[in-house]
Amino acid sequence: MKILFSIIIFITLVFSSVVFSQSSFGLGGIWSMNKTANTLLNSIESNPSNFSKLKDWGIELSYGGEFAKTTTTNLYLLSLSKRIGHSNFSLRYTPGYQKDFVFSSGESVTFNDSSTQTLNSKFSYKEIFGFGYSYQVTDKLSFGFTARLFNQEFNNEVVDPVFSDSLFFNLKTETEKADFWKADFGINFSPVENISLSVASINLIDINSKTDIASNSAYEIRRPKGALLGASISPIKQISFNFLYETTQSFMAGIDGKFDLPAGSIGFSATLLHDKYQSPYIAGILPAISYQSDVFGITLSGVKYFRNKNTTQSFSVFEKEGIRNILNNRYSYDKAVLTITFRLNTIAEEKAKILNIKMVQEIFPALEDNYLDKPFALGKIVNKTDNKIRIKPSSKIVGFNSDIIYSPTVLINAHDTVEVPFYTIVSDTYSNKQSKVSYADFYISTRNNETDDKLQKPILINKINAWDGKVIHLKEFIKKDQYYIMKYAKEVLSNNKSKLDTIVYSLSAFYKAKILFNNLVKKFVYVADPNATSDFVQFPKQTIDLRGGDCDDLSVLYSAVLESVGIQTALIDYKPDKGLGHVNLLFNTELSPQRAIWITDNDSKYFIRKNKRGEDQVWIAIETTSLTNFMKAWELGTEKFNNDAINKLGLAKGRVEIIDVQ
Amino acid sequence: MKKLFINITLLITLGIFFYGCDTPAPTELVIDNNTTTEDQVDVEIITKDTQDEFYSNGFDSTGVARRLHNFGSVIVVTGAKISHRKSTVRFSLAEAAFFNRKKPVMDRNGNVVGFHTVLPGVVKFNGRKAKVIPLKVRFKNGSVKVDTTLGPMYIVFSGRLNSVNPFGYNFRSNIIFKLIPAVGSARSFLIPTPEEITGKVTFTGHRADKSLKAVLRWNKSRGQKIEIVLGAVVKGKNISFPLYRLKTRDDGKLIVPSRLLNTIPFERFDKIIFSFVRRLEFNNGSGSNRLKVLSQSIHTIIIDIP
Numbered sequence: 001m002k003i004l005f006s007i008i009i010f011i012t013l014v015f016s017s018v019v020f021s022q023s024s025f026g027l028g029g030i031w032s033m034n035k036t037a038n039t040l041l042n043s044i045e046s047n048p049s050n051f052s053k054l055k056d057w058g059i060e061l062s063y064g065g066e067f068a069k070t071t072t073t074n075l076y077l078l079s080l081s082k083r084i085g086h087s088n089f090s091l092r093y094t095p096g097y098q099k100d101f102v103f104s105s106g107e108s109v110t111f112n113d114s115s116t117q118t119l120n121s122k123f124s125y126k127e128i129f130g131f132g133y134s135y136q137v138t139d140k141l142s143f144g145f146t147a148r149l150f151n152q153e154f155n156n157e158v159v160d161p162v163f164s165d166s167l168f169f170n171l172k173t174e175t176e177k178a179d180f181w182k183a184d185f186g187i188n189f190s191p192v193e194n195i196s197l198s199v200a201s202i203n204l205i206d207i208n209s210k211t212d213i214a215s216n217s218a219y220e221i222r223r224p225k226g227a228l229l230g231a232s233i234s235p236i237k238q239i240s241f242n243f244l245y246e247t248t249q250s251f252m253a254g255i256d257g258k259f260d261l262p263a264g265s266i267g268f269s270a271t272l273l274h275d276k277y278q279s280p281y282i283a284g285i286l287p288a289i290s291y292q293s294d295v296f297g298i299t300l301s302g303v304k305y306f307r308n309k310n311t312t313q314s315f316s317v318f319e320k321e322g323i324r325n326i327l328n329n330r331y332s333y334d335k336a337v338l339t340i341t342f343r344l345n346t347i348a349e350e351k352a353k354i355l356n357i358k359m360v361q362e363i364f365p366a367l368e369d370n371y372l373d374k375p376f377a378l379g380k381i382v383n384k385t386d387n388k389i390r391i392k393p394s395s396k397i398v399g400f401n402s403d404i405i406y407s408p409t410v411l412i413n414a415h416d417t418v419e420v421p422f423y424t425i426v427s428d429t430y431s432n433k434q435s436k437v438s439y440a441d442f443y444i445s446t447r448n449n450e451t452d453d454k455l456q457k458p459i460l461i462n463k464i465n466a467w468d469g470k471v472i473h474l475k476e477f478i479k480k481d482q483y484y485i486m487k488y489a490k491e492v493l494s495n496n497k498s499k500l501d502t503i504v505y506s507l508s509a510f511y512k513a514k515i516l517f518n519n520l521v522k523k524f525v526y527v528a529d530p531n532a533t534s535d536f537v538q539f540p541k542q543t544i545d546l547r548g549g550d551c552d553d554l555s556v557l558y559s560a561v562l563e564s565v566g567i568q569t570a571l572i573d574y575k576p577d578k579g580l581g582h583v584n585l586l587f588n589t590e591l592s593p594q595r596a597i598w599i600t601d602n603d604s605k606y607f608i609r610k611n612k613r614g615e616d617q618v619w620i621a622i623e624t625t626s627l628t629n630f631m632k633a634w635e636l637g638t639e640k641f642n643n644d645a646i647n648k649l650g651l652a653k654g655r656v657e658i659i660d661v662q
Numbered sequence: 663m664k665k666l667f668i669n670i671t672l673l674i675t676l677g678i679f680f681y682g683c684d685t686p687a688p689t690e691l692v693i694d695n696n697t698t699t700e701d702q703v704d705v706e707i708i709t710k711d712t713q714d715e716f717y718s719n720g721f722d723s724t725g726v727a728r729r730l731h732n733f734g735s736v737i738v739v740t741g742a743k744i745s746h747r748k749s750t751v752r753f754s755l756a757e758a759a760f761f762n763r764k765k766p767v768m769d770r771n772g773n774v775v776g777f778h779t780v781l782p783g784v785v786k787f788n789g790r791k792a793k794v795i796p797l798k799v800r801f802k803n804g805s806v807k808v809d810t811t812l813g814p815m816y817i818v819f820s821g822r823l824n825s826v827n828p829f830g831y832n833f834r835s836n837i838i839f840k841l842i843p844a845v846g847s848a849r850s851f852l853i854p855t856p857e858e859i860t861g862k863v864t865f866t867g868h869r870a871d872k873s874l875k876a877v878l879r880w881n882k883s884r885g886q887k888i889e890i891v892l893g894a895v896v897k898g899k900n901i902s903f904p905l906y907r908l909k910t911r912d913d914g915k916l917i918v919p920s921r922l923l924n925t926i927p928f929e930r931f932d933k934i935i936f937s938f939v940r941r942l943e944f945n946n947g948s949g950s951n952r953l954k955v956l957s958q959s960i961h962t963i964i965i966d967i968p
Contacts, residue, residue, distance in 0.1 A: 068687030100688035106702030107919065116704075122688070159705070161925045167707055167905065315691040331689040 027062060027076060027327065027337045029269040029288030029301045030254045032196060032232035032240035054083050057344040064096070064302070064337030074098075076337060088144070090132040097127035099326045103315050109159045109169050117171065119157040125221055125326050126151045140190045147183040149209070150326075154216035178220060179210040186228070194237075198230035202246060222322045237415060242271070249276035254286070258386070260414050264293035265386045269301075277321055278330045280306055292386070297341035304334050351446045352391050354455045355380040355417065359440075363400060363461045364468050366537070367476045368426035375407070375421030377457070381444055383412040389446050395422045397440045400461050402427060404443070420444070435462045467537040467552070471573035471583055472659050474537065477556045478563065481541040485557075486564040488544065492519045493565065509567050509590040510599055513622075514630040516561050521627040524548050554624035555583045559661050562587050568611060572621065573657040574644055584623045584637050586658065591618040605638045612662070703916060704909040708891065735760045736954045737839060737946075739787065739853055741831030746964040754831035756787040758839075759797055759815040767799075767812060775801040779813030783843035788830060792816035833858035833959060851946055857883045859959045861890075861938035869967050872924040875917070880938050880961075882914030888940050890916065894926055895933035895964065902935055912940065928967060937962040 058081035065073045074096030081090040101123045108118040127150050134144025154176045159169040186200025203223040213220070226247045234240040238259055244252045254271030269288040274281060288301035313331055323329040357379045364370070383389050393407045407423045422442060440459045445451050467473060493500065496515045503511050527548040538546065538553040540560040549557070559569040568588035575581050588611055591598060596606050596618045606618045621637035622630075641656075650656030693702065740755040761777040769775050776799050785792040797815040801808055820830075831837070836852040843849070861880040867873035878890060888911075893904040905926070910916050923934070941958040 066686055068689075070687060072684040072687050074684060074686060096686065098686050100686060101691055102688045103691035104693055106693055108704045110704070110706035158919075158921060160921050161707075161906075163925060163927045169705075169707065313689050313691050315693050318691050333687065 027064070027301060027303070027335065028299060028339055029256075029286040030242050030244060030252055030271040031256045031267070031269050031288075032234065032242050054081050054088060054343065055345050057082055058090075059342045059344070060092075060339060061341075062096075062337050062339040064335055067334045067336075077339075086136045088132075088134045088136070090146075092130045094127045094130065097326050099125045099323065099329065099331070101318065101331070103318075105156055107158075109171075111169055119159065119171075121157065122155045123216075123219055124151075124153045124155075125323065126153075127326055141188070143185070143187045145183055145185045147181055147205075150180050150182065150221065152178045152180075152213075152220055154213070154219060156216070176213045176216050177210065178208065178213045180223075181205070181207045181209055182223060183207075194234040196230075196232040198228070200228040200230075202226035202228055218319070219322060221326070222324045224324075250274055252286075256288075260386060260388070261291075264291060265414075266291050273328070275328070275330075277324065278305075278307065282306060292341070294387075295343050295345070297339075297343070299339040299341070300336070301339065302334065302336040303328070303332070305332065350452045351383065351385045351389050352412065352444050352452045353382050353384055354442060354444055354453045355382055357422075357442050357455050357457050359457060359459055362468075363397065363424070363426075363459060364466050364473070365400075365426050365430045365432070365462065365464050366467065366480070366539075367473050369476060370473060371424045371426060373423075375423050376459075377422040377440065377442065379420045379422060379442055379444070379455075380417055381410070381412065381420045382417040383415055386414050388413050391420070391444050391446055391452070393420045393422055394443045394445070395424060395440055396443075397424060397438055397459060397461065399436070399438045400427070400430065401425070431464050432461070433463050433465070435460065435466065437461075462535075465536050465538060465542075467535055469535065471552075471571050471581075471657070474552060474556055474559075474571055474583065475659070475661050477537050477539055478560045478661055480539040481560065482564065484541045485560045489516055489561045489564045492516055506591060506595060507589075507598060509588065510620075512565055513562055513567055513587055513589075516565070517558060517622065517630040517633060520544075520558065520561070521629060521633070524554070524627050526550065526554070526625045526627055551625045552583045554627075555585050558622065558624045559585050559587075563661055569661045570609075570619070571659045571661065572641065572645070573659060574640070574650070575655050575657070582640075584621065584625070584640065586619045586621050586641075589618045589620060592616065593618060604642055605634065607641070609658075702910055703919065705919065705922065706907040706909075708893075708904040708907050734763075734954050735952070736956065737853065738956045738958070739831065739837050739855070740958050740960060741833060741855065741858065742960040742962065744962045744964070747966075754818075754820045756792065756818040756831075756837070757815060758785050758792065758817075761812075767810065769801060769803045769808075775799065776812050779815055781814050781816075783841055785816040786838075786840040786842070787818045788838055789840075790818055792818045831855065837957070839955075849947075849951075853955055853957050854942055855957050856885065856940045856942050856959050857881070859883075859888065859938045859940040859961050861936060861961045861963055863936055863963050863965055865934075865965050865968065867968070869924070869926075869928045874923040874967070875920055876923055876934075876936070876965075878916045878918060878936060878938070880914055883912050883940065885912040885940060888912045888938060891935075891937040891939065892918065892922060893935040893937070894931035895935060897930060897932040902933075903931075904935075904937075932967055934965045934967055935962060936965070 058079075060077065060079045060081070061075070062077040063073070063075050065071050076096035077092055077094050079090060079092035081088065083089075103121055105119045105121045108116055110116045127148055130146060130148035132144060132146035134142055136142045156174050156176075157171065158174050159171050162168055162170050182203050183205040184201045185204060186198060188196065188198045190196045203225045206223050206225075228244060228246050230242070230244045232240045232242045239255065239257045242252075242254045242256060250273075252271050252273045254269060256267060256269035258265050258267040267290045269286070269290070271286040272282050273284050273286065275283050278284075284303055284305040284307075286301065286303050288299055290297065290299035290301075307330070317330075321330075323331070357377050359377050361370075361374070361376050363376060377395070379393065381391060381393070383391075388411060390409050390411050392409045394404045395401075395407070396404045401424060405424050407421060410418060410420050412418050422440075437458055438461050439456050441454060441456050443451050443454045467477070492515060493512055499515070500508060500511060524543075525548040527546075527550060537556060538549050540557045543549045543553045543557040555571060559571065562569050567590075570586045572584050572586060573581065574583070586607070586609070588609070589596075589599060589606070590611070593608050593616055596603065599618070599620075600606060606620050608616050609619045611617045620634055621641040622633045623636035623640060624633065626633040626636045644650045645656040648655070651658070735758075737758045738756070741752075742755065743750050743752045760780050760782050762780050763777050765778040766774045767776045767778065779797055781794060793816070794814045795817050796811045797813055798809060798811050801810075833855050834857050835855050837855060838850065839853050840848060840850040859880055861878060864877040864879070866875045866877075880888070887909050890908040890910065891904050892906040892908060893902050895902045906922055908916070908918070908922075926934070938961045939958055940960075941956060943954075943956050946953045946955050
């Protein structure tokens with residue numbers, strides 16, 4: 001930014017002392033850079049740096065009329081543009097960029113037959129051909145150059161005296177020609193989305209390629225050097241204010257707007273021009289209206305001068321000031337131009353771009369359901385087109401996903417930036433027991449089988465038993481090993497069938513839970529988490545196999561066992577002030593409050609909660625780490641719950657949370 | 663689809679090329695008083711046959727000092743100077759000729775070559791009585807050169823050859839013309855004189871490579887136009903031909919169209935003559951008494967061609 005500013009100051013200082021006129025005048029009006037890129041491909045005059053956002057091939061044709069005493073029509077411009085990578089090439093042929101002057105040379109001759117003839121002159125100025133190249137360094141910065149070939153032809157009628165038998169005059173036309181190239185360099189810079197800045201030279205390189213002028217050099221196009229400074233500001237997305245300033249003497253100021261339609265967009269532009277060599281102060285206006293779709297564009301533009309049209313054009317003024325611009329000078333007539341643009345895109349167009357990806361959670365393979373409704377990453381995606389697009393985000397975590405995982409499609413308005421969630425799926429077969437750092441590839445596409453943009457970010461994949469410490473996520477562990485646990489529980493209950501058969505049905509849930517707990521504790525010991533953290537949780541089968549575990553392992557196991565035989569459970573999350581918390585559980589005895597007395601006459605040992613059907617039922621708390629017997633575990637669980645959840649108002653304060661497993 | 667668009671584009675392009683490529687309307691520029699173009703000039707050939715000394719004017723290359731053209735009754739008063747190298751000679755001349763248009767002089771083909779003159783009385787310029795001399799003309803009668811006298815005319819001359827009867831031509835002043843007829847009352851009027859013209863010729867280049875260039879400068883006046891006669895002097899002879907009459911604005915400067923200089927056959931001519939003529943021209947009287955009056959300042963500069 002400092003460098004750019006320095007360049008602008010330098011060029012301004014170098015060229016501010018010279019005087020020149022409207023060099024940046026183009027027939028298509030002035031548009032903000034972003035819209036120019038889509039509206040007019042080869043407006044070299046106002047875009048010396050050849051800035052373009054063309055995707056591939058572009059063809060443009062400008063045809064119009066000039067309203068002098070009679071209306072003449074001209075093919076003003078035919079151009080071809082091509083983008084290759086970051087480079088943009090343009091070529092244009094300008095047969096209609098021509099200005100002719102006719103006048104009496106001031107010399108008249110009287111022939112021998114006494115007839116008198118005034119000698120006339122015709123001066124023609126043409127821009128023949130132009131080409132440009134630009135390189136897009138980044139989305140914000142582009143630089144390039146344009147070069148144009150001009151031709152000047154001066155035809156003067158002259159008489160040659162002939163001394164033969166008699167002295168007489170021979171009338172003939174003498175022609176002098178001069179061609180020259182002029183080239184300019186420029187930079188376009190968009191520091192922020194709604195501001196575009198440009199700086200370019202005017203007549204920086206001026207090379208006479210063919211000069212055959214002896215007596216008409218005073219009438220050549222004046223080409224003083226200068227600088228062009230441009231700025232476009234968009235206070236709102238649809239509207240831009242544009243300003244082009246040519247060092248000290250000329251400027252153009254205008255507004256343009258663009259509004260999306262279902263199949264394209266429609267834009268307008270109006271620009272006022274001030275030129276030192278034209279009067280009045282605001283010499284004219286350039287209105288333009290344009291319709292653009294992806295492949296086709298049509299722009300109707302023109303220039304209307306405010307000067308008095310009846311003013312006789314004086315040769316003395318022409319002789320003194322000359323002209324500095326073929327299209328726009330004090331002698332120019334009003335014009336109307338129709339520009340047709342075709343964009344032929346043979347390469348996949350990047351309609352959307354990933355600006356950034358933010359990883360919002362690590363991968364805990366055990367928490368598989370967690371990633372179905374909660375994204376593991378959020379991407380900032382921008383719509384680069386002028387239309388509303390539908391993007392399909394997807395991702396693949398290397399070494400974790402076997403296939404690309406597609407997330408829901410998202411609609412993005414033209415040039416909008418939105419936050420897009422990326423979801424993933426945990427494979428059933430994933431069983432890596434070690435954490436590792438891998439990479440996630442993120443893709444966005446607007447079409448089938450073609451990716452608009454992709455980005456890779458590192459991601460931590462935790463080991464299979466890793467847990468994020470959130471008790472609610474223990475439910476994911478409880479769901480594992482369902483078949484094994486169901487088999488285990490049914491075997492235990494089957495072994496106690498005779499006992500269970502004697503119990504009234506209403507107490508079966510209570511007694512099943514009691515039998516299952518007592519069966520487990522016979523074999524188990526409490527083992528604290530070997531990592532001394534809360535990030536490791538055993539799956540139920542692992543706890544059975546290992547014959548022990550800590551509070552979360554045992555709560556997971558006991559909950560899994562009870563759930564497998566249809567007994568509702570809920571985890572009790574005792575949140576710590578600091579350090580590790582504690583987990584045990586509640587289960588539903590399926591007894592109504594009136595029948596609670598069947599299991600205890602101490603009403604502080606049970607709690608009334610609603611079951612899935614909304615009926616009040618008796619739940620009891622079990623301290624799963626109490627590996628003595630069911631009654632003791634019940635007692636300890638009750639004591640802990642009453643103390644922390646009720647007496648200390650843990651439930652009310654959120655320090656204790658009950659999380660239903662189902 | 664893409665092919666369709668390409669075809670449409672080509673079709674439109676060809677159509678526009680075929681139907682719609684006019685030349686843009688030119689802007690017509692008008693020469694005005696502020697125009698500084700240096701070659702605003704009307705050019706006229708004076709002598710059509712430079713081989714025939716019949717058309718030469720002797721020393722007076724201008725052909726205007728004695729410009730009794732059209733043989734209408736005319737009064738010509740001239741204040742002249744001739745510069746060659748570093749010397750300048752001045753002379754004054756006043757002439758009056760009264761033609762009888764009922765008595766034409768014809769060549770053998772019946773073309774009028776002049777009218778016989780009459781002497782209506784005594785003519786005085788600034789009170790000095792004019793001499794009466796014969797008015798001679800030369801014309802070609804077929805292939806024969808004829809010298810003839812049309813009759814008498816009045817003349818007052820002073821300067822090089824005759825200082826006996828000095829006639830004072832004062833510039834930016836008036837000359838009193840008086841005609842005292844044999845019968846009837848005298849007729850008198852003032853002839854205004856223009857500002858004296860003093861020319862200067864800057865001559866560059868060389869005839870060998872046809873690079874001659876002459877920039878003429880003179881003391882500009884408010885008059886509308888001056889006349890510059892470009893002539894050439896025959897090598898080794900005191901014979902000059904007035905070649906071209908250039909009329910231009912009295913703005914003080916003229917670059918002579920180089921073609922006029924460089925096409926002169928210098929194997930025959932070794933000097934170029936520029937005669938600057940500032941002239942007042944008006945009519946006096948009406949009907950049969952109508953007189954054409956010319957009052958002029960002439961500066962003739964003779965240049966040796968480099």
